[in-house]
Amino acid sequence: MGEIICHVCQKECNEQHDGGYSTVPKIKHYQVTRCSRDKEKPERDKGTFNHSPMLAYIFNKFYLSYINNPISETIPPSRTLLKTSIDGEKWSSAIELFPPYKVSFNKYCLYANMHHRMGFFISKRRKLYGLGFYGLSLNTEEFPNNGKGIGRVIREIQPNGQLGEIYFIRYNLHAGWDEKNTIYPYYLNSKDLEFINDCEELLSNKLLTQKWWEEDRSKDGFYSIEDGKAFTYYQVSDLETIGFWKWGKASISQDKGLTWAPLTKQPSIVTAGGKCWAEKITNTKYALVYNPTNDNTHRWPLAVTTSNDGKNYYGMNCLTNWVSPRKYFGLHKYYGPSYPTGLTAGSDPPPGHYTWIVYSMNKEDIWLSKVDLYNNHSFESANRDEFENWGFIQPKWGEIKLIDNHKGTISAINRDPYEMLMLQRWECGRNKGKIQFEFYVKNYNKRNVQLELLDTNNQTLVCLYYSPEGTLVIKDNLELESLKTIRYRVDAWESYSIGWNDNKASIKLIKSEFEFSFGLGDKLIGSIVFKINYTNLPITKKTKINSSDLINADYPTEPTSFLVRNFSRVE
Known part of the structure; x- marks a missing residue:
């Protein structure tokens, strides 16, 4: 044949x-x-x-x-x-x-x-x-x-x-x-x-x-x-x-x-x-x-x-x-x-x-x-903020839903002690761009809430970690080394503006009056990710098949959640 x-x-x-x-x-x-x-x-x-x-x-x-x-x-x-x-x-x-x-x-x-x-x-x-x-x-x-x-x-x-x-x-x-x-x-x-x-x-x-x-x-x-x-x-x-x-x-x-x-x-x-x-x-x-x-x-x-x-x-x-x-x-x-x-x-x-x-x-x-496999697998990003333009991972003990169509408000809640919940929006790898949105973190459990910018190959360019205590830690794309730590607004809306031009990018928290700039090198921004992460248990090729049960895996935990609204591209 x-x-x-x-x-x-x-x-x-x-x-x-x-x-x-x-x-x-x-x-x-x-x-x-x-x-x-x-x-x-x-x-x-x-x-x-x-x-x-x-x-x-x-x-x-x-x-x-x-x-x-x-x-x-x-x-x-x-x-x-x-x-x-x-x-x-x-x-x-x-x-x-x-x-x-x-x-x-x-x-x-x-x-x-x-x-x-x-x-x-x-x-x-x-x-x-x-x-x-x-x-x-x-x-x-x-x-x-x-x-x-x-x-x-x-x-x-x-x-x-x-x-x-x-x-x-x-x-x-x-x-x-x-x-x-x-x-x-x-x-x-x-x-x-x-x-x-x-x-x-x-x-x-x-x-x-x-x-x-x-x-x-x-x-x-x-x-x-x-x-x-x-x-x-x-x-x-x-x-x-x-x-x-x-x-x-x-x-x-x-x-x-x-x-x-x-x-x-x-x-x-x-x-x-x-x-x-x-x-x-x-x-x-x-x-x-x-x-x-x-x-x-x-x-x-x-x-x-x-x-x-x-x-x-x-x-x-x-x-x-x-x-x-x-x-x-x-x-x-x-x-x-x-x-x-x-x-x-x-x-x-x-x-x-x-x-x-x-x-x-x-x-x-x-x-x-x-x-959608009918269309080409390109990083096309729609200007309109519609729920169908998002990708996500929804665990059974979690939920992702659109709660306000007018503002495009998306609610995400995770009660699973080990599964990750993720919301992802693609930005098509353009040399120049700007996105704006509002983000609300409601964290009542010992989980990581994260906001990440990824390149077109899913590699992390920069990561923002939100702790339950109200600390925001910004980490880089290599060893995830902490670059900056600030206080963020717990249980409150924060306005974000993320812009990039050629090999430079910046993240602004407008209400907190904070701005962080970083280099992109030869990378292009492919997507932005919001997630509630599971316990830090990395699975690698060296992870043993005969490992034992994980503790406290039988029941949901107290919820951790976030909201995203008014997501838009600025031309």
């Missing part, structure tokens, strides 16, 4: 959380599931291993499923949970889509271990089905996609939220499982003929069922290609399909997935064992989302590259420019944002021209990103 070429990423990214890539402007991140061992939570929500999210949009609603284990990836009981949302921001409580499945092999294997490479199926009749795979982990180092599992299950998800009966759609016959020794019926035993027809439709779709191979691993000729993990694909034409797998492998089919060219490693796609997501955005734009690093246990950043023909990729941008501290220990809980997945095939288009990507952070929290 011809090579799939990523022209800008033929070597591993650097070790920064953003990999040294500029962030896609206006991207919005919502934390859907925040792991916790809160004793008041339902039992199904207490698991601190949450991973492999899947996403669909139908019936004017988002559907998100993910695997939930108590602590570790390879130690059940294991289940698949389901959440729904109208807008992608506010989510329902989790319900159990596929419950734990009891078996009895040894002290490690008293339950099956859930796995899924395909979470949803939308039939031609516009019926939504959830899918899962009951695998077996016979010891703590054996993953459930080993071909020894029980089989794949399916059930209908109705528009009113009701769930249909669970059926097996395919047994792992070669591993000894069939109708006689499993607890759910075979789909052909259903009395619903339309359900049977939908199952047959899925079973006949070679592109969709190719995702199943690594969990099944049968030799019965059902799969077009018996190789590869975490298959994802897009169709370039009516016949030509390009498929991608873990570890930077790819192949091309000229007959809609009936046959494939040999699976080959693509030298320019530098990645490890985190999943890749491939999506056709428009008829002339394609996207690949993956971790451009060879480090399989420290998976960051999550990045995107785009193509006009599906084969030659140009430009690399960061989707996630941070890595949260891992709050709870678990076996095989690797660091970073990984396992990206977009909307399942057959989904309706959600409102707006956005691409929706769901992923897990540290294999314990589930996040959803709303990003």
Whole structure:
């Protein structure tokens, strides 16, 4: 097959959380599931291993499923949970889509271990089905996609939220499982003929069922290609399909997935064992989302590259420019944002021209990103102060919202002891510019509230730290050495004016009658960031995978907040 070429990423990214890539402007991140061992939570929500999210949009609603284990990836009981949302921001409580499945092999294997490479199926009749795979982990180092599992299950998800009966759609016959020794019926035993027809439709779709191979691993000729993990694909034409797998492998089919060219490693796609997501955005734009690093246990950043023909990729941008501290220990809980997945095939288009990507952070929290990949990834900055022009990171125990449309007042509140909340506005890397805004800090907890100016590669040019005691510390862009310390107005509005011209810039606090000037060197101002930071626990490539639980991670804290209003560019 011809090579799939990523022209800008033929070597591993650097070790920064953003990999040294500029962030896609206006991207919005919502934390859907925040792991916790809160004793008041339902039992199904207490698991601190949450991973492999899947996403669909139908019936004017988002559907998100993910695997939930108590602590570790390879130690059940294991289940698949389901959440729904109208807008992608506010989510329902989790319900159990596929419950734990009891078996009895040894002290490690008293339950099956859930796995899924395909979470949803939308039939031609516009019926939504959830899918899962009951695998077996016979010891703590054996993953459930080993071909020894029980089989794949399916059930209908109705528009009113009701769930249909669970059926097996395919047994792992070669591993000894069939109708006689499993607890759910075979789909052909259903009395619903339309359900049977939908199952047959899925079973006949070679592109969709190719995702199943690594969990099944049968030799019965059902799969077009018996190789590869975490298959994802897009169709370039009516016949030509390009498929991608873990570890930077790819192949091309000229007959809609009936046959494939040999699976080959693509030298320019530098990645490890985190999943890749491939999506056709428009008829002339394609996207690949993956971790451009060879480090399989420290998976960051999550990045995107785009193509006009599906084969030659140009430009690399960061989707996630941070890595949260891992709050709870678990076996095989690797660091970073990984396992990206977009909307399942057959989904309706959600409102707006956005691409929706769901992923897990540290294999314990589930996040959803709303990003505009239709337009070029340039640092264009709108003159008008509209909420859509901002990007942000919103933890589940935090909130970012527009509270006054006339003044463009944005409120940000964070109650999470470890997650960062961030609000970001892009300034397009102009040689000359000026922005004005008002800023109000309300800090009742021992957190950092920060205002940062970043260059076009996300590097900090200058940082302002606001302490709970009313001290403002200005730090530089290199060693974050303190350059100036002043008092700031606690629980009061302050007016800011930030201007720059060529290689010089200044920050004015007008009401406090303070001005600070600094040099830019050869850098250009790319964005301004407001954030409420987590505890200072840096995650690096040297952070050990076997680190212990963090203290006081189970409950929200007292809030820290800020307000921004009247943000404008002065020409």
